[in-house]
Amino acid sequence: MDPDKKKALLITLLLVALFALPGVRNLFPRKYRARDSFPVSTFPMFSKKRPPEHRMTWVRGRDAGGAVVDHHLRSWAYDAGGMNQAMAHLRPIRKDDAARRDKMCRRIAERVGRVSRYQEVVTVEVVDAWYRPEKVFGPDRDETPERAEVLVTCAVEREPETGGTP
Amino acid sequence: MSPDAPLWQRALFPRHAAFNLAVMRLFVGGFALWHLVTYRYSIIRVCTRTAPEHYRPVGIASILPAPLPDELFVFLFYLSVVVMGAFVLGLGMRLAGPVGAVLLLFVLTYRQSFGFVYHTENLVVLHALVLGFSRSADALSLDSLLARRWPAYARFEGLERLAEGKTMMPSWRYGWPAQLMVLLTGVTYWVAGAAKLGESGLAWVTEAHLLDHIGNNALRYHFFSGGASSLTLVAYTLPFFVWPMLAVMSLLFELFAPAAILDERLALVFAVGLFGFHWGVLALMGIPFLYQLTGVCYVVYIRWDKLAHFVKRKVWPRLRPPRPEGAVSS
Numbered sequence: 179m180d181p182d183k184k185k186a187l188l189i190t191l192l193l194v195a196l197f198a199l200p201g202v203r204n205l206f207p208r209k210y211r212a213r214d215s216f217p218v219s220t221f222p223m224f225s226k227k228r229p230p231e232h233r234m235t236w237v238r239g240r241d242a243g244g245a246v247v248d249h250h251l252r253s254w255a256y257d258a259g260g261m262n263q264a265m266a267h268l269r270p271i272r273k274d275d276a277a278r279r280d281k282m283c284r285r286i287a288e289r290v291g292r293v294s295r296y297q298e299v300v301t302v303e304v305v306d307a308w309y310r311p312e313k314v315f316g317p318d319r320d321e322t323p324e325r326a327e328v329l330v331t332c333a334v335e336r337e338p339e340t341g342g343t344p
Numbered sequence: 345m346s347p348d349a350p351l352w353q354r355a356l357f358p359r360h361a362a363f364n365l366a367v368m369r370l371f372v373g374g375f376a377l378w379h380l381v382t383y384r385y386s387i388i389r390v391c392t393r394t395a396p397e398h399y400r401p402v403g404i405a406s407i408l409p410a411p412l413p414d415e416l417f418v419f420l421f422y423l424s425v426v427v428m429g430a431f432v433l434g435l436g437m438r439l440a441g442p443v444g445a446v447l448l449l450f451v452l453t454y455r456q457s458f459g460f461v462y463h464t465e466n467l468v469v470l471h472a473l474v475l476g477f478s479r480s481a482d483a484l485s486l487d488s489l490l491a492r493r494w495p496a497y498a499r500f501e502g503l504e505r506l507a508e509g510k511t512m513m514p515s516w517r518y519g520w521p522a523q524l525m526v527l528l529t530g531v532t533y534w535v536a537g538a539a540k541l542g543e544s545g546l547a548w549v550t551e552a553h554l555l556d557h558i559g560n561n562a563l564r565y566h567f568f569s570g571g572a573s574s575l576t577l578v579a580y581t582l583p584f585f586v587w588p589m590l591a592v593m594s595l596l597f598e599l600f601a602p603a604a605i606l607d608e609r610l611a612l613v614f615a616v617g618l619f620g621f622h623w624g625v626l627a628l629m630g631i632p633f634l635y636q637l638t639g640v641c642y643v644v645y646i647r648w649d650k651l652a653h654f655v656k657r658k659v660w661p662r663l664r665p666p667r668p669e670g671a672v673s674s
Contacts, residue, residue, distance in 0.1 A: 179353075186516075190527070197470075197535065198535060201538035216403045216462075217467075219461065219466055224540065225539040226544070227551075228556035234563055263394075264568060265564060266459040266460040267394075285395075314563065315576050317580075317581065
């Protein structure tokens with residue numbers, strides 16, 4: 179075989195091994211499995227069995243009268259990334275102590291305070307709740323969680339408006 | 345390649361025209377450039393404004409124990425845009441190819457290093473790397489135009505035949521990178537399929553895990569993005585047998601995707617099947633795998649040189665206006 183083809187074959191085998199290895203390791207017990215990476219991925223999404231109740235930790239806003247004005251603040255309001263990244267950043271709050279929860283909540287409140295569409299929101303709450311998707315998305319569209327807990331609440335502080343004459 | 349050669353050699357080293365790989369470069373490079381430009385604010389925002397404690401480096405970003413200074417990342421990002429521009433145009437490809445592909449790999453890997461690894465950009469990076477390190481600008485490129493004018497440039501780019509007024513000959517050097525992309529694309533789908541079987545075994549099919557994932561994903565979209573796909577509501581009204589059936593189809597396409605390398609027609613079947621699979625994912629789950637949904641991911645499955653030849657021989661003569669009677673051909 180042409181020496182250049184031999185080199186090409188070697189490169190092919192190495193690349194296939196590199197990209198297939200996480201898949202091969204996926205077939206073994208959990209302790210041998212690879213960590214997800216990029217672009218060599220284990221593609222863990224959609225592979226694990228989901229429990230019947232799904233735990234969601236999310237943020238909602240309340241107005242001055244205490245009414246919920248936004249049931250779910252959009253992820254960009256409290257994180258620089260997208261939906262999945264916002265979820266991943268918020269999830270550790272479940273295990274955090276009060277001080278760390280408060281710190282996270284204040285960071286979210288600070289961001290919310292800068293978003294004009296959330297002007298009515300004066301407090302934000304991080305909620306931890308369990309849902310059954312077939313109930314939420316089934317014919318009755320029942321959004322009531324199986325159980326829920328407000329992990330932390332904090333006030334949204336806004337800079338006083340400046341400029342103009344009083 | 346002799347028809348007597350072993351199947352793996354025929355599959356891996358077919359002779360393609362330079363045009364084939366060049367079309368793939370235009371599509372893949374064009375998509376990568378569009379992606380960088382369109383999502384520039386999002387990418388820069390995530391990489392410069394996310395709190396440093398969320399930094400979890402993956403892939404080649406693992407060499408950086410802490411986030412880069414913001415200015416340096418922004419510089420590297422815009423450098424990647426400029427070099428990917430040269431990649432698409434096929435200008436100075438000997439440098440722009442590898443450098444552009446590696447910069448794209450770095451920028452998108454660094455973007456994934458802030459707490460969540462996305463799986464929507466793996467294949468565009470993979471394809472760009474193969475194209476960047478192969479002879480993908482020997483046709484349809486500024487390099488091929490410049491090589492015809494300047495012999496020194498032709499020598500630098502390895503395009504001496506063009507400087508002599510000839511065209512590049514079909515070669516395995518154009519066929520192998522195309523087949524490598526098909527193979528590696530197939531391997532990534534195989535890994536996704538193996539993950540499902542490894543984690544849940546056949547229960548992933550028989551116990552309708554697919555519906556559980558649709559429900560879980562819909563909850564995420566509902567609470568974090570302001571709305572799940574409207575088809576999720578339909579999903580919960582469908583009879584149970586639909587889910588094992590869809591699960592079997594998706595596993596078949598994923599686990600056998602590497603086989604697409606064996607035959608051009610089989611490759612087209614997989615391309616169409618996987619393209620439809622991603623549109624199904626979008627409809628049911630609202631997850632936009634843009635590279636796959638636009639079809640750019642599957643341009644590597646198509647023999648563009650054969651398609652161009654077919655159009656030139658069969659289609660174009662029918663579209664061309666007939667010669668006026670009595671006209672003499674030159």
